[in-house]
Amino acid sequence: MWIPIQINENSAEPLYHQIETQLRSLIISGGITEGTLLPSIREFAGDLKCSVITVRRVYQDLENEGLLRTRQGTGTFVSHVGEGAMEEYKLEAVIKALESAVDVGLSVQCSAEELTRIFTDIVKSKYNKQG
């Protein structure tokens, strides 16, 4: 099974963290559904061109968070994701995206008023389209 994870080589974020964050969001957002068997550690490492040490770390962390579980001899599966986690994740993802948008605004010296107006306009145009 191929898991859509994209590694950004120019990012300051460590490799291990990039993989973990993306895999976590794929699970919580339902991109990978409950009960899915994930690739073996060796296979996943090969796909991502990283070491098994990194993948093992990621699987262990997500297992500790309750998102994955490992069955001896069979492999690592996606576990049940609670409603609370889903809501929390949604909020977190949106906040993160907005923060980086605001950072861009700051870097081009956009004023707060200007930024708010742009934001409101975008929300209006997108949500009306969905209408």
Add this chain to the structure above:
Amino acid sequence: MVQQAIELRNVSKKRRNRMIGPLNLNLPQGYITALVGQNGSGKSTLLHMLMQLSFPEVGEIRWFEEAHGKEMPLSLRQTIAHVPENSQSEENLWTAEEAAEFRRQWYPAWDQKYFEELLGKFEVPQGARLGKMSKGERRKFEIAAALAARPKLLLLDEPSSGLDPFAWKILIEALRKYMDETNATVLICTHIIEEVRRLADYIVLMHHGQLLGMAEKDSLFGSWNEVWVNAADEEELQELAAELPDALNFTWEPSGMVSFITQKFHQNEKRIQQLGVKVIKSRALELDEILSLWTQGHHPILIDQKRGD
């Protein structure tokens, strides 16, 4: 605790006109370690010593935590497979099938079905003498026979030399699958950086008979960056260089930008900006560039990526 498949303690060996060692190295069991280095850096000699095809003059080698002076026991030898740089001429007159028949008497764990499956996948010509095969075909046989012995320790000396890209892919897949099933230990000498990317967990760098170090592959990720900045004049550039003592290769580009390479760029980025220098662009160096800097004596500061900070 991680068990060591191989330990070298102060191992030295004289080779024609040069000295190899003293080498100190631990290979953890269950991982793929890539042994990288220029031609003649001593990689094959190291592999030969692990097979006891030659012996160190000084120091000690331990296999699975045990030393075996002048002769390792047969039971241990039967768990080690080696794909040498050049195939054994003794087998030249045999076909793949005949050579397998001979080899399986030495390897009690030999898996004939698996051997035939690999030959089929690699499309090794049947009934042809090994000595008459092309380099790539012979290589495929050697790899299949090494894996069919179901070794606990697999030593590969440039296994992909002569392989076409299709066979290369089959090799990568076969090694991965084998590791999944057996948790064996693999030491692979290679010049192919893509092989290191796809297979290795650890990288060991060898240069002029010395081991320059061992690193978990992913700890090299992002260790060096090339950075382009706008500098007003030579004076500002000097100031910047003083602030980044480990940075290298300061170059004025025709565009008026200055480029340089540096470690820990993301930690230093703020400091650079505080000097009033505008960072235009940066890129992480590729693995081959990092290894070549390392060979030149610029040991990478390994990124501790245990926690995301």
